[in-house]
Amino acid sequence: MLATIGKRLVTVIPTLIGVVIVTFLLTRVLPGDPAVYFAGPAATPESIAEVRKSLGLDRPLPEQFLRYVSDLAHGNFGNSLSTGRPVITEIASRLPASAELTLLGLVLSIIIAVPLGILAAVKQGSWIDHTCRIVATAGVSLPVFFTGLLLVYVFYFQLGWSPAPVGRLDAFASTPPHITGFYLIDSLVTGNFESFRAAFAQLILPALTLCIFSLAPITRMTRASMLAVLASEFVRTARASGLDDRTVIITYAFRNAMLPVVTTLGMVFSFLLGANVLVEKVFAWPGIGSYAVEALLQSDFAPVQGFVLTMAVLYVALNLLIDILYGVIDPRVRLEG
Amino acid sequence: MTETSMPMATAAPVQPKTPSNSIFKHARYVVAENPVTGLAFGLFLLIVLCAVFGPYIVPYDPLATDTTATLQPPSLTHWFGTDQLGRDIFSRVVVATRLDLVIAVSSVALVFVMGGFAGIAAGFFGGWTDRVVSRLADTIMAFPLFVLAMGIVAALGNTVTNIVIATAIINFPLYVRVARAEANVRREAGFVQAARLSGNGDFRILLLHILPNIMPIMMVQISLTMGYAILNAAGLSFIGLGVKPPTPEWGIMVAEGAANIISGEWWIALFPGAALMIAVFCFNLLGDGLRDLVDPQRRT
Numbered sequence: 001m002l003a004t005i006g007k008r009l010v011t012v013i014p015t016l017i018g019v020v021i022v023t024f025l026l027t028r029v030l031p032g033d034p035a036v037y038f039a040g041p042a043a044t045p046e047s048i049a050e051v052r053k054s055l056g057l058d059r060p061l062p063e064q065f066l067r068y069v070s071d072l073a074h075g076n077f078g079n080s081l082s083t084g085r086p087v088i089t090e091i092a093s094r095l096p097a098s099a100e101l102t103l104l105g106l107v108l109s110i111i112i113a114v115p116l117g118i119l120a121a122v123k124q125g126s127w128i129d130h131t132c133r134i135v136a137t138a139g140v141s142l143p144v145f146f147t148g149l150l151l152v153y154v155f156y157f158q159l160g161w162s163p164a165p166v167g168r169l170d171a172f173a174s175t176p177p178h179i180t181g182f183y184l185i186d187s188l189v190t191g192n193f194e195s196f197r198a199a200f201a202q203l204i205l206p207a208l209t210l211c212i213f214s215l216a217p218i219t220r221m222t223r224a225s226m227l228a229v230l231a232s233e234f235v236r237t238a239r240a241s242g243l244d245d246r247t248v249i250i251t252y253a254f255r256n257a258m259l260p261v262v263t264t265l266g267m268v269f270s271f272l273l274g275a276n277v278l279v280e281k282v283f284a285w286p287g288i289g290s291y292a293v294e295a296l297l298q299s300d301f302a303p304v305q306g307f308v309l310t311m312a313v314l315y316v317a318l319n320l321l322i323d324i325l326y327g328v329i330d331p332r333v334r335l336e337g
Numbered sequence: 338m339t340e341t342s343m344p345m346a347t348a349a350p351v352q353p354k355t356p357s358n359s360i361f362k363h364a365r366y367v368v369a370e371n372p373v374t375g376l377a378f379g380l381f382l383l384i385v386l387c388a389v390f391g392p393y394i395v396p397y398d399p400l401a402t403d404t405t406a407t408l409q410p411p412s413l414t415h416w417f418g419t420d421q422l423g424r425d426i427f428s429r430v431v432v433a434t435r436l437d438l439v440i441a442v443s444s445v446a447l448v449f450v451m452g453g454f455a456g457i458a459a460g461f462f463g464g465w466t467d468r469v470v471s472r473l474a475d476t477i478m479a480f481p482l483f484v485l486a487m488g489i490v491a492a493l494g495n496t497v498t499n500i501v502i503a504t505a506i507i508n509f510p511l512y513v514r515v516a517r518a519e520a521n522v523r524r525e526a527g528f529v530q531a532a533r534l535s536g537n538g539d540f541r542i543l544l545l546h547i548l549p550n551i552m553p554i555m556m557v558q559i560s561l562t563m564g565y566a567i568l569n570a571a572g573l574s575f576i577g578l579g580v581k582p583p584t585p586e587w588g589i590m591v592a593e594g595a596a597n598i599i600s601g602e603w604w605i606a607l608f609p610g611a612a613l614m615i616a617v618f619c620f621n622l623l624g625d626g627l628r629d630l631v632d633p634q635r636r637t
Binding site: 022023027137142143153156157164269273292304308 | 472475476477478479480481482483484485486487488489490491492495564568571576577578588591594595598599600601603606607610611613614617618621622
């Protein structure tokens with residue numbers, strides 16, 4: 001198992017190199033002068049020249065690349081123009097907010113989508129199957145920011161069940177001490193149930209928005225995968241041997257149907273990380289997505305570059321995790337590795 | 338979309354020879370089997386009509402402000418209500434169709450040329466071409482796609498053209514993958530060898546023999562990615578990239594109405610959002626329908 005993980009880690013390296021090259025190229029080779037971007041919209045020619053020198057932009061391209069890589073290795077993502085703070089500290093302090101939101105959205109979505117997909121496959125052609133199909137087609141067509149606004153309108157304005165979409169906590173709740181950075185976990189660990197309730201109330205609508213967004217691909221894949229497995233011969237044999245439906249579906253079919261679903265999760269995560277940016281904008285969520293959007297609108301390039309790189313590295317890491325999970329679910333993958 | 342799919346739709350009845358006739362029959366069968374595809378086609382026509390004639394048929398000027406009628410709920414005079422500047426939302430939603438469609442169509446056309454050609458070349462030549470193209474596609478896929486689009490727009494500059502380019506780039510791997518697989522299968526096919534024997538060069542074979550053969554599959558890909566392109570472009574303009582404020586565009590209109598949702602003026606964001614949803618829904622259904630036509634085995 002360890003050897004498999006080690007081998008898989010090695011294959012990540014070229015991808016990471018590609019990612020770093022692309023984020024580097026985004027600033028250096030494209031039309032326009034990167035010094036102008038980094039100096040900001042209100043820069044004078046002198047300050048541009050100064051920025052050019054301090055960034056090493058007067059040096060040849062390969063040298064610039066090496067310098068960029070060594071900066072990254074030292075955890076230096078550059079400084080934001082508008083706040084003057086280093087990008088890496090800003091991203092590190094905002095990352096838990098985004099991660100908490102995205103992960104809760106994904107978990108909710110799996111909890112709903114997987115059973116729905118299984119039921120749709122087992123009772124093919126029933127009303128559950130049709131619901132599943134409608135969910136799958138409508139879900140991919142709904143713009144995620146639109147779903148978020150609809151939820152705000154219904155649950156905040158009409159029903160008054162949820163608080164105003166103003167971030168992670170309302171003004172009255174106290175911020176739990178920083179342990180993991182996940183407010184739900186931190187407030188539970190310290191026994192602060194008032195904060196937990198407040199944090200949960202703020203979190204549930206944006207998480208639900210992401211959940212609705214990612215329901216469609218997971219449901220669709222679970223259904224298709226279950227249908228394929230249920231039609232296979234070993235399931236027929238299991239049924240013929242007199243095993244009850246529950247054992248056949250859960251132990252035999254579901255375990256085998258999991259693999260394509262887990263693969264889909266990687267793709268779903270790619271979409272979720274993008275959707276996260278839009279949801280953070282709708283709910284004024286203080287995560288890295290809204291940080292990047294603010295910076296983007298002010299032509300403050302360093303935070304955007306840091307954000308793109310962070311997201312890509314997270315995504316690569318997640319795909320790695322999924323591959324390892326693959327080995328846990330399917331012993332055949334483990335043996336081949 | 339207007340240039341690319343209309344010929345397909347009209348070509349079938351115009352040339353009732355054996356192959357196209359059977360395609361037409363099959364199309365009728367698919368529509369009869371799945372009336373939703375027919376509905377999607379109707380919606381598609383409606384969207385195209387709005388895009389072409391929208392500015393001439395709307396009751397109000399989409400940019401005209403009216404301080405006496407701000408934040409009006411939907412009524413007979415203003416079907417979709419008015420926004421905080423008193424602009425008629427119905428007119429703005431209809432007029433916006435053209436811009437949204439133009440952004441999506443041009444980005445899909447761009448990626449069709451770039452990705453389609455790179456993919457065919459990769460599948461046909463193999464070797465180094467294949468390695469370079471596949472590596473490029475893999476690197477793009479290593480990014481969360483919307484995030485990469487944001488980065489590209491940030492680097493290239495905040496304009497509508499760059500939104501088109503960014504949307505094209507993030508769709509690149511999808512087109513490469515399909516075109517590469519299809520071209521690879523046909524690399525040693527009889528008709529390719531025959532073409533080579535009769536003295537055609539590689540480039541000519543690619544363009545005149547392989548490309549027409551993989552067109553149906555690529556058409557499916559086009560209509561499947563149209564919806565995604567619309568969503569992506571609207572998402573970018575929702576966060577304030579590309580389209581500038583007074584211009585009517587669905588994404589930015591939803592963003593403008595977002596603040597009013599909290600105070601209960603739902604119509605400002607709802608109607609452009611719904612238009613967006615219907616357009617995406619329509620293209621997704623069309624894509625599924627088209628796939629059933631071209632590739633019946635993958636029907637679900």
